[in-house]
Structure formats: C-alpha cells, structure tokens
Amino acid sequence: MPILDAKDYLKDGRTRYIAAINVAIPQAARKKISKWEEPEHFGQVNRIIMRNYQILKRLYNERGMPIKNWQLSDEGFEFKFMTGIYKLDEGIDIFMCYEYGWYQLQDNKVRIYFVPRFF
Template sequence: MERKCLDCGALLFGRSDKKFCDDSCRTNYNNRRNSGESSYLRKVNSILKRNRKILETLNPKSETTVKWRTLISEGFNFDFITDMYETTEGVQYRFCYEYGYSLLDNDEVLLVKRKE
C-alpha cells in the first residue's frame, strides 16, 4: 500500500505510521490546520497584552487616577479584560492580568495593581 505525505503528497518510506516526509511538512500541515483558530486567539491575546502594557505604563505606582480619554488615546480597548472583581460596596474593577481599573465620576479611571 502506497502512503503519501499529508502535506506535500510525496511517497513515504519507513515506519508504517509515518504521516509526513519531514518536520517541515509536519509543521506546515499543522499550521494550516490550526490557522483559523489560532489567528483569533493571537488577536485577542495581542489586545490583552497591549491593554496590560498601557495600564502598567500609566500606573507606575500601585494606584493612580487618569482621564479615560488618556487610555483611549494610548490605544486601550475597554472591550477586552481577563477578570472582573466587585467589592462588597459594589465597586467594579476590571483587570488585564494583574493590572486593573475602575471607572469613576468626572471621566476619570482609577488604575490599580493587584497585590500578589
């Protein structure tokens, strides 16, 4: 029975369970197979990392206040967070990894860093 590489179609020799002629074909095949799902994950992770970096840059201390327009001008995307926390008083904090924010009055945002 003739077996062919799942990526390039070349004839396979060797082990009976071999599916690819070399590592390059195996990598190409798996990258193509996973590209749709992976591209969405990469996009979301990129946005989350950018949000985290913006919060980290604007909050050199453990807590500070900025205008929300400052976050937007830096490229912050309020639609993407990793976690949400609500205090017993009802104050909501949204987090991008360990950096978070809470929306205040007067167009201000309280930036915080979660304690370890």
C-alpha cells in the same frame, strides 16, 4: 469496506458514505485534521490584552490618582478587552488585565488598580 464512488453514495445513503470517507482518508491525514489549531483571532485578542496590560502598567501610580479616559485611549487602550473582573468588598467591579485593572469613575476618569496574584 471498499472506497465508494458517487454512485454508491447515491444508492446506499449517508451512513455508507461516511464510512467510505473514514476508510479513504489515511491515518496520518486523520491525525492532522483532528489536531486543534489556534484560530487567527485568538492571537489578535491576546495582542490587544497584552497592549492593555502594558498601558495599565505604565500609567499605574501607587497613590491611586485617577486619569482621564482619553489618556488611555490615546495610548491605544481598548476598554472591551480584559482577562477578568475582580470584585472589591465595597461592591466595586475592577476590570482586569492580568494583575492590573481599572475602574470607571464619574466625569470620564479611570482609576488603575494593582491586584497581586495569590497562589
């Protein structure tokens, strides 16, 4: 099918126009267009999650002593970003950043947990 111009598009309608686009775009360009590229916000989200992970790792204590919310916030922790939710047998939902997680306690305190990966 030959490459159509705007006049042919107006006469023949949508189907012929789409076919013309497929013929007009070289194969190399089609491959480049079809290649998926990571959106910019994916990198931003990943940086936030990694920062949360580093903060949890640094503030984690094996005794399970709770810390204040402001301590996490002052470090730059963002509570809305996590990698998953781990449910304990007691019915507690721990919000995870990889193998470290947090649970919101009463009176603006947070308990940090370490949940090793099971493979």
